[in-house]
Amino acid sequence: MQSPLDLSIASVIVLLCASAAAPLLSSKQKHLVTFTFAASAFASLLAFAGGLSALYGGAAESVKLLIGLPDLPFYLRLDPLSGFFIMVVAALGFCVSIYSIGYVRSFIGRRSVTPLAVFYCLFMAGMLLVLLSDDAYSFMVSWELMALSSFLLVCFEDERPQNRKAAFIYLLIAHIGAILILLSFGLLAGNAAGFTDFSGYTFQAMRESGISGGWASAAFLLGFFGFAAKAGVVPLHAWLPEAHPAAPSNVSALMSGAMLKTAVYGMARLSFDLLPVSAWWWGGLVLTLGLISALMGVLYALMQHDLKRLLAYHSVENIGIILIGLGLAMIFTSFNMPLMAALALTAGLYHTLNHAMFKGLLFMGSGAVLHATGQRNMEGMGGLIHRMPWTAPLFLVGCLSISALPPLNGFVSEWLTFQSFLLSPVLPSRLLNILIPLGAAMLALTGVLAAACFVKVFGVVFLGRWRGRHKTEVHEVGWSMRAGMGLTAFACIALGVFPTLMIDMMNSIPGAMLGVKLDVHRGLSWIWLAPVSAERASYSAPIALLGICAAIAAAYIVAHARKTAVRRAPAWDCGFEKMTSRMQYNATSFSMPIRRIFGFLFSIKEGARASGKHPSAFFPGKYTYTLRVRDRLWYFFYKPAADVSFWLARKAGKLQHGRIQIYLLYSFVTLIALLVFA
Amino acid sequence: MTVSFAAQINSVLAALILLASFGLLVQRRIYGLLHIFAWQGLLLSISAAVVGYSAGLHHLYISAALTLSLKVIALPYILYVLIHRLKIHREVEEVVRIPTTMLIGIALVVFSYHLTAPITELSDLVTRSTLAVALATIMLGLLMMITRKKAVTQIIGFLAMENGLFFAATSATYGMPLVVELGVALDILIAAFIFGIFFFQIRTTFDTLDLKAMERLKEEE
């Protein structure tokens, strides 16, 4: 029996070996795909076993590696929190790897898939290493490994200029985030051991340093915004809707489902483990940004008609929901209410797991749709349910989960979040008592808007009739892609119907971080979820599912008691004749009422133009409608920042003359300056 | 009637006064505004009477009667006549969209609660908790004056602010001295007449009651 940490390290080694071996097979692309993705699936299984047993065992285990710089060895540690995140990453990694076997084959013949295979494995290894690291040095190294390999994956299809631009924005924001994280670690390490030696760089030293006051707040703010840049929290979300659609779909699934979670891990590690709890406004900040991200994410998503861009904006939304849980947990902790903090933390983490599953599923589904139709624009799709009998129901499971509908998993975590919101009246601060419920209302709005958005997605992509101008031969995808989606869909259902099994197992996390364990049954049996008390609130997914099924069965029997015929006829549509498929609602028209109600949050340019032979206002030959929705933050936040940096760059550019003597002068002046001040 | 029961009634009245303030914010029709304003005055006078009864302060009865006659009958009547003569029964025109105004209003209530919380802890009157509502009413009246275009609605906003002041006086200190109150009442009445005269003047000058027209009064640059 191997220890959990050994299993995880073995998994990383398998991934690194696979990535190193991949170029050797590059002449046989088919074998290469099968080999690398099978290897990464195997590695994911190992890591999954390691993570799960660490979570189940509840103990921490650490090791010092003999690699790294002299005096700066790598420390690795596996405790319940990192075990949980490793489990999340590995579970999704396994499904996506299986999916990739089929998906990546579609690139063969068009381009070499060797870089995809190599960097995919490196990316997985990087994520696992981030979760395992126990010192600032190895953390930053693995963080960079993860960021760079994912950057190379985003620009895999680099012949398109927009992909290169997306990758660049991604790299830029990732590095701004990395710098902030580095500064935060620097503060912590400096506080732990002074700035004279490096001994403060381990997380253990930071934990014991007892940093407090303004330094703690500064470290928190730096670290939080650093991780927020990676997680795509509004207003640092601009890279996300650019990078996720640009990457191949299996990579988008991993980036959205797993990589964003490493940022959540970073926040949780920083604010519950490395830093002592102090001011309540930390939690307030996290909660506020979470709420804004959740609402803005879903509203942006509603405005999109590019399937993958829409899903990317939903990642912003779901990261927001996770942050709501974390923020509430931090607020409760700061008022010394560990039990309630445990509930909120569990809600946030459970949503982390759920989001990994359903967002992975949805991105894989969008990959299947892309594979089948060759396009991402929803306006040209429709009726795929008839051609893709497997993908459609699997995608529907994802839609139901992300829309937080019972009895699926997204609902469980939102329900838990609402329960933590409902506990806010016990806080001793009157102002928080009043403000936090407003946050709950925002979360409710987010949930239903997400449902509206996924009615739109499923309705426009899979239902109705084909909207495209050209008939495309749409076909169902292969077994491995179906298997990858099927596994995640199964996980969504299982996590939704039997949430208590997982939540009980996750109990070791609050146990390790907050010192209390949550009793989610409160004297009832395992099918009940009653996090506070049985009188207060309870939910039982198995009974709800059984009840609905029983009611459906009863309705079926009653409805079929009398034999009636079923016949097909053209749609009635209130008697309108000559319906064409272009008269259907599409993605733009579906979201029109919501666009009009919440339009003030965006910069919207709408235009209608009559054209044709004799364009007149009353009998136009052809009417063209144009709509452009843009993020206001581009104008208020990013564009000024970009302008300032260009301005600075131009100023700095004046130093460049191209004359060798001047450059030598620069070096000379620097040398003199160093000699004077050193 | 026990003190706690009086306090309960006063809380309900405070809640209704707050509701009326929001009603003024969201109402689109001018006659509707007048009705809500009259209702707010009525609630105010009942509240003054209840406080007077429970605290045994009989001068509050006089303020209650004054409020009743002035704010429920006289002022709405004057405004009604004005609106009728000036023939402005169209919908209220707002500068800021109504849902946004509502959200700002909620934020103002939270803010005034936060502001009055320390004062409430110092006071020991049964009516102390309504101070936040009184402050909120004042702020909502001002918000209404800011977000509306037409002069008539601004007058109603102004009068609603005065309602808030009166309510603050009753809830924080069991009412102002009678002399002050009489003076304020007289001021309000005279103000209403002056406004009336102004309305006619504004309209004969600009042919409209839209205050946007007054922007033309500045010097040319």
Next chain:
Amino acid sequence: MENVYSALMQALQLTIVVAGAPLLTGWVRTLKCWMQGRRTAGLLQPYRDLARLFSKDIVLAENASWIFRFAPYVVFGATLMAGAVIPLISFDLPLGATADIIALVALFATARFFLALAAMDTGTAFGGMGSSREMTVASLAEPAMLMSIFTVSLASQSTSLSQMAHVITSTPLVLRPSLAFALLAFILIAVAETGRVPVDNPATHLELTMIHEAMILEYSGRHLALIEWAGMMKLLLFSSIGIACFFPWGISGHGDPLMLPPAFVILAAKLALIGIFIVLVETGLAKMRLFRVPEFLGSAFLLATLGMLSFFILE
């Protein structure tokens, strides 16, 4: 013995929900006829309608997929499940703890999700219109709904319906402005959720004003029957949620079979009163423009928030 009693109660409850819902609808329609000076089709007409629909053949749109055929069952199933949870005449419901009020609202959301999908399935213009509008209205109603729930749960420290009702009946009556506001907000939301005037008109088939009807235009036969039936149950259930949260007096307690007949009579009386209220509102008001609905539901949110604020400020 106790288990048998609760199981009986559960069965009785489900029977009332399934069988009583058309009666409430019939009552509302009859009253409306009286108000408008028309002849009525009788209290039992909804039953006859359902029976007729169940015996008719089904005409499916050419493009309809399994979603379209499956949705009516889900709508009916989810609504019936919600009906098993809300206490109507007794708190003795073994299934009562399955869902608290938040989960209950989500059950209705599941039904709505499938109905909206089914509307998109036939590929018609009106289907998409109905589904887009329905989701818009629902998304505006939801924050107000949650805020209203929050306000009520402040007093009862619970979101479980039985517990909320129990707390209200067992504490002495005090004037609570917060509950009054929450009730007003709840009424507005219930109007929007059940698709009544002034948000939606259940009797209209005028193309541009439909919301709910536009979604179910293509349904026929037993599918339509199931959806109509679920709609009637939803009206009954929203009324019962209102009763349980705000006027729970008269619901019989645990293990108290003697209270059942009076509880039944009281329930019938309350529902009859709600029917009168609905009819008065529907006769007195006109359906509002779609883009006035945000203001309507915004007022609901405002009321619920004022309820929450007045709980903290005034109580």
